[in-house]
Amino acid sequence: DAGVIQSPRHEVTEMGQEVTLRCKPISGHNSLFWYRQTMMRGLELLIYFNNNVPIDDSGMPEDRFSAKMPNASFSTLKIQPSEPRDSAVYFCASIGGGDTQYFGPGTRLTVL
């Protein structure tokens, strides 16, 4: 099992540009989570899906952020337009009926 896969691993972009982060959960897992890690706020849950349906998006900071899960094996987190304060490490995690979330390696986003 390859684990949770995220791409890209690093993204550097300029303010105002659109950024798309991608995630492939572990096969068979039915819940997927997007987190953001910063020094100030630690690990924040942005949104999570269950069976491809968004369940809780209360952590999405503002309308510039959107997430989709078109099928069980793929999800995207989009920021449009990006701002310097969006710079962080973004993690995707999935869970398949147990108690443990499995995290991907993260995408380090830098917005200049």
Next chain:
Amino acid sequence: DQQVKQNSPSLSVQEGRISILNCDYTNSMFDYFLWYKKYPAEGPTFLISISSIKDKNEDGRFTVFLNKSAKHLSLHIVPSQPGDSAVYFCAARLMNRDDKIIFGKGTRLHILP
């Protein structure tokens, strides 16, 4: 409003000694608690957990203690090893919210030679 609080951003412990990482929570509706470990440039990985109906869970060198009346849990690592140097996240799950968990800000543990 931090529902899960790790008040020590960092901790240094001598190799071979006991490491104690602390976590406080505010929501009495949490029914399950977890510790995750994170190395640089990697995602967090699950370490150990405890249900709210227990007060202790042990797995090898790692023991988690839960004090519900104080809304406090701690992770003990004995003996501490160099590979334990990492960031440790405390997390909690809300009752009836099976999958959603809330993380603390993390504590960076340094094991000194």
